Amino acid sequence: MTDRIQKMYDYYVKDKAHHEFRQPETDKYRYAVKYKEQGLCDTDRAVYRLRDVLNEEKPVVFPDEKIVLLRTVRTLPEIFTEDEFKEISSKHYIHEQGKVCNICPDYTNLLKYGFAAKKAEIENKAEEFAKAGKKEEAGYEQALISTIETVQHFMERYAQEAEKSGNDYAAVTLRKLINDAPETLAEALQYLRIIHYCLWCSFNYHNGLGRFDQYMYPYFEKDMKEGRIDKDSALELIEEFFLSLNKDSDLYTGMQQGDNGQSMMLGGLNRDGSESFNELSDICLQASLELKLIDPKINLRVNKKTPLSEYIRGTELTKVGIGFPQYSNDDVVFEALRRWGYDEDDIYDYTVAACWEFIIPGYGTDIVNVNGMSFPKCVIASINKLEQFDDFDALMEDVRCEIFKESDRLRETAANVYMEPSPMMSLVMNGCVENGRDVSKGCKYNNYGFHGTGIATAVDSLASVRKYVFEDKKLTKEEMLTAVRNDFRGNDELLNELRYEGPKFGNDDDRTDEIAVKLLDWFADALEGHKNDVGGVYRAGTGSAMYYIWQSENEQATPDGRRKGEQFAANYSPSIFTRLDGPFSIIKSFSKPHLERVSNGGPLTIELSDTMFRNGEAVEKTAAFVKTFIDLGGHQMQINAVNLETLKDAKLHPENHRNLIVRVWGWSGYFVELDECYQNQIMKRMQLII
Amino acid sequence: MKGIIFDIKQMAVFDGPGIRTTVFMKGCPLRCRWCHNPEGLSFTPQLMVSDNGCQKCGKCMDKCEHKDKCISCGECVRVCPMHLRRIVGTEYTPEELAARLLKDKVIYEMNGGGITLSGGEPTAQPEFIIALLKKLEGIHRAVETCGYCAPDIFRTVLDHVDYVMMDLKLIDEKQHEYWTGKSNRLILQNLEQLKKSGKPFVIRIPLIPGVNDTYENKVQTAGLLTDADNLQFVELLPYHTTAGAKYGMIDRCYEPGFDTDRAVDTDISAFKKYDIPVKVL
Known part of the structure; x- marks a missing residue:
């Protein structure tokens, strides 16, 4: 990285010195009360909120920045008072905070045209609607115009500040972008920063960055052709943009710091079968590799034909230990999207929403994480009726019914959804301007996605009952039930056997894996054919988000030797209790289910010691391993080069890290099996590596 | 017929070409003072406690x-x-173990990988490994060996593998006997067989500080390798203080008898002198 980027890195990331510009926390209802008094409708409130937040903003520009904008307002205001929101909540299903979130805009809606042309287009539309007597739509177009004017006004203030701070470059760029579309890569990045920033200020959160390497490529290509940039200066620009995504991210809405949905998708198949991974994609990987920042989160689209070299590039990034890239398999995801009715024109453009849920930029207002289906909950319900079943098949049939019941229940909860309008987001979503209709009312795709939580716990529990009760007859049904109901108290040997020696999903044992195939099929079956109240379908998934904690907290012990309240494994991952046969077995088992039916999103998550990335040869082999999972038909994978924090946790809670492999000297060992002095030693070494 | 193994490790990336599964055979004729797999020494099952x-x-x-x-x-x-x-320490028949390993055939084939027999010392269970290797025919088979076994056994093993990784710890016979408990005469004899076999092979040297990391030992080793066209490279594995990690777990003391804190001399000029490709891991 250049000196300039290094300095910016130190300032923003290391020292966080820009926090000095932040304004004090304020009352989040500071405007809601006024809006209520003025009797404003929700759309007007949303327009005013952006205006009021941007007016509160104090522009900060540094002399050598090319991409400006800094958040100084800490507290984003609500548009409704508490009472008003309570009233709305009583009549509607509120997803998370009731905001438009977790989708991916099509930024080209503004990038290609600029504000002046977009405004002209909207004015025409407004006139058309007015002529046709469509008052509501005409009024909505006015809201969009006001939003553009608000942003333009804000940009003018920033341009003035840029002049004052002696950054003429930024002043000129900003003034141009007030009306005109960007023409160069630097301008396009500044423009994207403005849009993205204003989305956050509109209280939209988890705003995906989508296929950045595709929509930015024309600017890159033109600049390169005209000699305005070379690869090095392009890298510097991209790095500055990546840094900008980390300036304010601690102010963003999320479950945890870092959970902010700033995901970026690189590469992927084009409709004609060609590969879209380009020079700019590679520069993005390089930027992420050099900066080692948690934002943007890099995703790579791959398929059966993706060459090993691309996986190697990805694995070099994994080696850094930041937990990405995450890989998505086009071969599986295309098929999944087709099955759910996505148009052939759109599927080639898929990206991930915040984490891993697949979505179409600009078209998808899917609520991809509307709820989570707990597989263990269904299995426990059936196992509690164990005495009724004559054989394992009867138990399985009951599990199937429970999955249907639970899926039905979850479907029914997610109806009559209300979301706050967002004219700002509507400017970058397709169809909003054309139809005079806010994004909160839905765009082209309005499907609902469910996570599928705790699959390994569910499968292992059923396999355990089959083995110990129905086949080996080591336990009677009553004994098994008593054991789990008593949380295995006084039954150490049984607990030990079930937990550590029982059959596990991930050991490439067809009979156990077949249970996983069935459970996931039934989850898909249960949702198939149903429509939500906005005309969308339901998508089954294999992610867990936080549900693996929420849904396990109060759940009784399970026949896989999990005790009451113990967590399920996160995402689409094997049991965390015991060492499995190994990584080959895991990828083989986990690619057996019909993943194209359950591809709402949710990666197989595998952790490997960063010693598995020690030299070029090892990196290449680890890359080959990822490729193998994809080639076997896996849908999504994230692979972690385990870092120091994980090892520290492994020391404190070895039971959660049984499969953590470390290369010690000329040999590999399981970290938790080593004596403390050696663990410390390795941790020290890792400190040096990191 | 049964063999005894102490581990099967999938996704071995340092044990031969491609991504592999390594089988660790239990039991070894040598007693290298720096051995990092002490549970691989004895031929019988034993309790291991973390x-x-x-x-x-x-x-x-x-x-x-x-x-x-x-x-x-x-x-x-x-x-x-x-x-x-x-x-x-788990006993397997060759059929059982082969069946388990062959389950991942597709993965080895997709990645130019295969199966590596390591240990302990695989050639110390000759009948078993030969029966096993025969059953694995068609898959890339490698062996990691200390080279200490009867020459006819070694020759038979060579006939059934595609790739060999052999340790050469010390060239001086007396020193070898002192540090490993056995003379290196058989080992050097088997090295000659290996060179003549035409099988691609790698020589590995665990570099032990003050024991065999001297220029003298390295140059003697290099001297033995100048005429081997089938030598791929020499791999130096610098000693690491974690070598004793597992002794406590099998209720034994780690008494290496050399200064474990001393820096390892990873100088490679002795190999460069003879134009022998060398890597330091």
């Missing part, structure tokens, strides 16, 4: 009926709530 995470609940000792001398009965294994105890 201390990490032990809650000192005492359930293992309550169960134990052989407190004076462990007979590896495994009774304590079944009561440890943290799963810190295991019996290391």
Whole structure:
């Protein structure tokens, strides 16, 4: 990285010195009360909120920045008072905070045209609607115009500040972008920063960055052709943009710091079968590799034909230990999207929403994480009726019914959804301007996605009952039930056997894996054919988000030797209790289910010691391993080069890290099996590596 | 016929070409003072205990009926709530083990990988490994060996593998005997067979500080390798102080008898001198 980027890195990331510009926390209802008094409708409130937040903003520009904008307002205001929101909540299903979130805009809606042309287009539309007597739509177009004017006004203030701070470059760029579309890569990045920033200020959160390497490529290509940039200066620009995504991210809405949905998708198949991974994609990987920042989160689209070299590039990034890239398999995801009715024109453009849920930029207002289906909950319900079943098949049939019941229940909860309008987001979503209709009312795709939580716990529990009760007859049904109901108290040997020696999903044992195939099929079956109240379908998934904690907290012990309240494994991952046969077995088992039916999103998550990335040869082999999972038909994978924090946790809670492999000297060992002095030693070494 | 193994490790990335599964055969004729796999030395099953995470609940000792001398009965294994105890050493017939390894054939084939027999010392269970290697025909087979076995056994093993990784620890016979417990005469004899076999091979040297990391030993080693066209490269594995990690787990003391804190001399000029490709891992 250049000196300039290094300095910016130190300032923003290391020292966080820009926090000095932040304004004090304020009352989040500071405007809601006024809006209520003025009797404003929700759309007007949303327009005013952006205006009021941007007016509160104090522009900060540094002399050598090319991409400006800094958040100084800490507290984003609500548009409704508490009472008003309570009233709305009583009549509607509120997803998370009731905001438009977790989708991916099509930024080209503004990038290609600029504000002046977009405004002209909207004015025409407004006139058309007015002529046709469509008052509501005409009024909505006015809201969009006001939003553009608000942003333009804000940009003018920033341009003035840029002049004052002696950054003429930024002043000129900003003034141009007030009306005109960007023409160069630097301008396009500044423009994207403005849009993205204003989305956050509109209280939209988890705003995906989508296929950045595709929509930015024309600017890159033109600049390169005209000699305005070379690869090095392009890298510097991209790095500055990546840094900008980390300036304010601690102010963003999320479950945890870092959970902010700033995901970026690189590469992927084009409709004609060609590969879209380009020079700019590679520069993005390089930027992420050099900066080692948690934002943007890099995703790579791959398929059966993706060459090993691309996986190697990805694995070099994994080696850094930041937990990405995450890989998505086009071969599986295309098929999944087709099955759910996505148009052939759109599927080639898929990206991930915040984490891993697949979505179409600009078209998808899917609520991809509307709820989570707990597989263990269904299995426990059936196992509690164990005495009724004559054989394992009867138990399985009951599990199937429970999955249907639970899926039905979850479907029914997610109806009559209300979301706050967002004219700002509507400017970058397709169809909003054309139809005079806010994004909160839905765009082209309005499907609902469910996570599928705790699959390994569910499968292992059923396999355990089959083995110990129905086949080996080591336990009677009553004994098994008593054991789990008593949380295995006084039954150490049984607990030990079930937990550590029982059959596990991930050991490439067809009979156990077949249970996983069935459970996931039934989850898909249960949702198939149903429509939500906005005309969308339901998508089954294999992610867990936080549900693996929420849904396990109060759940009784399970026949896989999990005790009451113990967590399920996160995402689409094997049991965390015991060492499995190994990584080959895991990828083989986990690619057996019909993943194209359950591809709402949710990666197989595998952790490997960063010693598995020690030299070029090892990196290449680890890359080959990822490729193998994809080639076997896996849908999504994230692979972690385990870092120091994980090892520290492994020391404190070895039971959660049984499969953590470390290369010690000329040999590999399981970290938790080593004596403390050696663990410390390795941790020290890792400190040096990191 | 049965063989005894102490581990099977999938996704081995340092044990030969491609991504591999390594089988660790239990039992070894040598007693290298720096051995990092002490559970691989004896040919019989034994109890292995990890201390990490032990809650000192005492359930293992309550169960134990052989407190004076462990007979590896495994009774304590079944009561440890943290799963810190295991019996290391599992017997397999060649058919059973081959079936298990062949399950991942597709993965080896997709990645130019295969199966590596390591240890312990694989050639110390010759009938078993030859039977096993025959059953694995068609898959890339490698062996990691110390080279200490009867020459006819070594030759037969060579006939059934595609790739060899052989240790050369010390060239001086007396020194070799002192540090490993055995003369290196058989090893050097087998090295000659290996060179003549035409099989691609790698020579590995665990570099032990003050023992064999001297220029003299390296230059003697290099001198033996100048005429081997089938030598791929020499790999130097610098000693690491974690080598003793597993001794406590099998109730043994690690007494290497050399200064473990001394820096390893990883100078490669002796190999460069003879134009021998060399890597330091």
